[in-house]
Amino acid sequence: MTGGxxxxxxxxxxxxxxxxxxxICRWLVRQGVKVAPFKGxxxxxxxxxxxxxxEIGRAQAMQARAARVEPSVLMNPVLLKxxxxxxxxxxxxxxxxxxxxxxxxxxxxxEALLGTVxxxxxxxxxxxxxxxxxxxxxxxxxxxxxxDIVNMGIARAARLPVLVVGDIDRGGVFASxxxxxxxxxxxxxxxxxxxxxNKFRGDVSLLEPGLDMLLGLTGRRTYGVLPYAHGLGxxxxxxxxxxxxxxxxxxxxxxxxxxxxxxxxxxxxxxMSNFTDVDALAAEPGVVVRFxxxxxxxxxxxxxxxxxxxxxxxxxxxxxxRGLARELARRAAExxxxxxxxxxxxxxxxxxxxxxxxxxxxxxxxGLLPVRVRFAADKTLARPTxxxxxERVAGYEIHHGVAEVLGxxxxxxxxxESDGESAPEGCxxxxxxxxxxxxxxxxxxxxxxxxxxVASAAGRRFTPAPDTSFEALREEQLDRLGDxxxxxxxxxxxxxxIERGAPPDLPFIAPGAPAAPKVHKAPRTxxxxxxxxxxxxx
Numbered sequence: 001m002t003g004g005x006x007x008x009x010x011x012x013x014x015x016x017x018x019x020x021x022x023x024i025c026r027w028l029v030r031q032g033v034k035v036a037p038f039k040g041x042x043x044x045x046x047x048x049x050x051x052x053x054x055e056i057g058r059a060q061a062m063q064a065r066a067a068r069v070e071p072s073v074l075m076n077p078v079l080l081k082x083x084x085x086x087x088x089x090x091x092x093x094x095x096x097x098x099x100x101x102x103x104x105x106x107x108x109x110x111e112a113l114l115g116t117v118x119x120x121x122x123x124x125x126x127x128x129x130x131x132x133x134x135x136x137x138x139x140x141x142x143x144x145x146x147x148d149i150v151n152m153g154i155a156r157a158a159r160l161p162v163l164v165v166g167d168i169d170r171g172g173v174f175a176s177x178x179x180x181x182x183x184x185x186x187x188x189x190x191x192x193x194x195x196x197x198n199k200f201r202g203d204v205s206l207l208e209p210g211l212d213m214l215l216g217l218t219g220r221r222t223y224g225v226l227p228y229a230h231g232l233g234x235x236x237x238x239x240x241x242x243x244x245x246x247x248x249x250x251x252x253x254x255x256x257x258x259x260x261x262x263x264x265x266x267x268x269x270x271x272m273s274n275f276t277d278v279d280a281l282a283a284e285p286g287v288v289v290r291f292x293x294x295x296x297x298x299x300x301x302x303x304x305x306x307x308x309x310x311x312x313x314x315x316x317x318x319x320x321x322r323g324l325a326r327e328l329a330r331r332a333a334e335x336x337x338x339x340x341x342x343x344x345x346x347x348x349x350x351x352x353x354x355x356x357x358x359x360x361x362x363x364x365x366x367g368l369l370p371v372r373v374r375f376a377a378d379k380t381l382a383r384p385t386x387x388x389x390x391e392r393v394a395g396y397e398i399h400h401g402v403a404e405v406l407g408x409x410x411x412x413x414x415x416x417e418s419d420g421e422s423a424p425e426g427c428x429x430x431x432x433x434x435x436x437x438x439x440x441x442x443x444x445x446x447x448x449x450x451x452x453x454v455a456s457a458a459g460r461r462f463t464p465a466p467d468t469s470f471e472a473l474r475e476e477q478l479d480r481l482g483d484x485x486x487x488x489x490x491x492x493x494x495x496x497x498i499e500r501g502a503p504p505d506l507p508f509i510a511p512g513a514p515a516a517p518k519v520h521k522a523p524r525t526x527x528x529x530x531x532x533x534x535x536x537x538x
Contacts, residue, residue, distance in 0.1 A: 003034075003125045004498040007155045007191075009135035011166040011176035016198040018059045019232060019481055020165055021134040025067035026482030027491065028130060036124045037063030039134040040117035041078040041110075041150040043088065045273035045310055049396040053381045054094020055079060058276060063134070066478045074120040078113055078149070082271065083310055083357075092116070096379055110147040117149050118157045125158075130498050133160060139192075140183040142513045152188040161193040161502035163494075169199035169228060174210055181218055182509040189509060193502040196489065197225040219507040223497070224489030232477060256286025258463030262455055264289045265301035267324060269315035269344070273308040274398070277341050280441040280470045281305075284451065286462060295327040302458035303337045304328065306344030308438065312373075312401065313358040316347040316365065325366055332368045337431040337454045345426065345434030346373045346401045356400050369427045369434050370407035375400045384437065386414040386425065389453070391445035395437030403427075403436065411435050431457045442470045 008024070010017045021037055028035040042057035049055055054073035064071040079091035087101050093116070100109065124131045139151035139162070147153075155162050164180055166173040177195045184192065195214070200207065204225050211222045256262075266278050268291040275291075282289040290297075298304050306328070309315040319325040328348075331338055340348040349371030352363045356375035365373070382397040393412060410424025411433055426435035431453075441447045448464040455462040485491065 002122065003128045004130045004500075005121075005125060005133060005158065005160045006130070006494075006498045007133045007135055007151070007160040007162045008196075009139045009151055009162050009164050009180075011138060011140075011164060011173070011180050012170070013137045015165045015167045016226075017134050017136075017165055018063070020196065020198065020226070020485070021132050022063045022066040022478060023481030023485040024132050024494070025063055026478050027485040028132070029066070029068050030482055030486075034127075034129045035067045036069055036072075036128045036131050037067055037075055037134065038121055038124055038131050039076050039136070039150065040121065040154045041080065041113070041136060042076050043080040043082065043136065045081055045271060046276055047079060047081065047091075047274065047398055049381050049383050049398060050094065051383060052094070053383070055091050055096075055379075055381055055398060056094060058274070059134075062478075063132075065474070066481065067132075072124075074124050077116050077120045081273075081310055084271070089310070094381070110149055114149045114153060114157060117154055121154065121158055132498075135162075138180060139164070139188070140180045142183055145185075145513065152184065152191070155191045156187065159501060160191065161497050162191045163194060163196055163223060163497070164192060165196045165198050167199050168197050168207075169201065173197060174214055177214060178217060178509070181220070182511060183513055185513045186508050189512065190506055191502050192220065192506070193497055194220040195222045197222060199228045200225050201228045218509055219505075221493075223494055224485070226484050226488050229480065229484060232480065254285035254465070256462060257465040258286065258455075259461040260455075261286045261288055262302050262451065262458070262460055262462040263300060264303045264305060265292045265298050266290070266305045266307055267298075267319065267344075268293045269307065269309045270318050271310040271314065273310050274342065274438045275307050277307060277438055277441060278305055280447055281451075283470050283473050284447070284468055285465045287451070293322060293324075295323040298324065298327045298331065302460055302462075303339060303454045304331060306338065306340040306348065308342035308344060308398075310343070311358060312343040312346050313352060313354055313360045313363050315343060316352070316363065319347070319366070328366060329368065332430065332432045335431050335457060337457050338368065338433065340369075340432075340434040341440075342397075342399050342436050342438060343401070345369075345436060346371075346399075346403065348432065348434050349373050349403065350406075352401070354401075368432045369429055370405065371427050371434065372404045372406065373401045374404070376402050380436075384414050384425070386412045388412040388440070388446050389449040391443065391449050393437070393440050393443040393446040395435075395440040395443075397436050398438065399436055401436075412437060412440070444469055444471075 008017050008021045025035050044057045046058040047055050048058045048061035050071045056076035060076040061071040073094040080088040082088045089096050135151040166176050181192050278289050281287050348368045349365040350367050351372045354360050354375040380397050380399050385394045405427045408427045408429040411426030411428050413424040451464045
């Protein structure tokens with residue numbers, strides 16, 4: 001028997017689809033419903049590695065945690081990782097299959113993936129009571145409707161009811177709801193069941209006349225009005241759209257355990273990936289984390305983090321152009337802490353040989369660590385565990401670069417290794433640290449020990465709080481999302497929608513887009529599912 005389903009679409013990007021999908025998953029699992037998240041196609045530089053060694057969007061991993069299920073490649077069969085404004089790496093069923101331009105992807109290859117997407121969704125629905133799907137951008141991108149596999153394309157193929165989310169904090173939410181519906185074809189409109197208002201501030205009674213008018217105009221009800229909630233530090237999805245200049249990560253509102261705060265500056269490198277790594281630092285009371293792009297902003301930082309990037313060589317050039325490279329070298333010479341993670345670790349090394357990512361060939365690194373990096377065609381995808389600074393640590397690896405450590409001290413000793421057999425993962429020279437392991441700072445004991453080292457080197461009287469649990473804080477955040485749905489949405493009506501589908505009598509709203517042509521849905525095993533492994537560019 002196939003379980004129920006729902007597609008959470010949005011009037012715009014960043015309307016709140018990811019967090020609302022997570023909130024619905026958490027609400028349902030607390031009701032005893034076996035639920036799973038799903039996003040047919042995701043575009044994000046923040047990704048995660050499943051237990052089976054597949055790469056998926058980090059937002060879907062967060063939603064799986066909300067649903068209290070193990071993340072699976074079925075939850076995100078297609079992942080696009082931007083390599084610039086015009087091309088992306090296509091990750092199909094957890095493995096990279098090539099680089100494609102936007103024109104090449106939407107020019108036919110995307111349609112061939114619909115079979116894969118539908119098949120993964122149906123497999124999840126066959127083993128769960130409900131699957132909550134997340135759309136991408138807006139379903140009313142009429143120029144892309146023919147090749148759509150993540151919004152109305154998957155809704156039509158799987159007969160999913162659609163809930164459209166609008167961010168009222170941005171303004172124009174009524175026009176957005178109406179316009180989104182009216183731009184869809186008649187067949188697509190039959191699945192748009194209603195709306196959900198997100199980020200409302202003020203007295204809901206003042207909004208109700210507008211909701212009644214919207215019902216009269218569209219024949220579609222509003223399933224809830226969610227209030228603006230501060231401090232929801234849920235994993236960001238897209239590193240390209242976020243305005244990073246001067247942004248401050250939200251921290252726990254608690255005083256530092258010691259006498260001083262600890263200031264962390266994160267270099268906002270181009271194509272920054274998995275910047276969620278620093279969330280665990282921001283969760284520590286007394287740790288202030290901000291993104292920076294000027295050398296003078298590093299001068300008062302106690303720790304500088306060079307994060308992961310999908311463009312290591314490009315990030316290296318950017319650091320040099322902006323004068324940040326000189327400041328990093330000065331910090332290293334003065335014994336002031338620097339941490340490089342994944343791509344950030346690679347560019348701290350002496351030399352990079354890249355014929356894969358940038359095809360720049362031989363490039364000199366910053367020379368702060370005795371490491372040489374060679375980019376391999378195959379991507380390393382792993383979920384390692386080990387020991388560092390006397391504490392257990394776990395992480396995940398997503399990288400093409402292979403590091404050869406030529407000196408210094410090891411950083412992390414992975415399980416299954418010993419000093420006499422192979423070199424530990426990562427490298428440290430003085431107070432410059434580097435590792436390929438994303439997520440390592442989420443290990444509480446290791447994070448505290450590392451921050452103690454940073455505070456000592458920086459001369460700060462900072463003491464990590466002894467009881468901060470990043471896992472517990474993340475669970476609290478997910479429960480808050482579940483509470484928002486439970487307290488401010490019509491959950492009875494929402495469950496009927498998930499279980500029964502869209503109401504049968506929804507009216508057509510003119511003008512409506514022309515009906516989208518039917519697309520061929522090839523089976524997942526067909527060779528046509530995978531884009532050609534080319535490096536096509538516009």
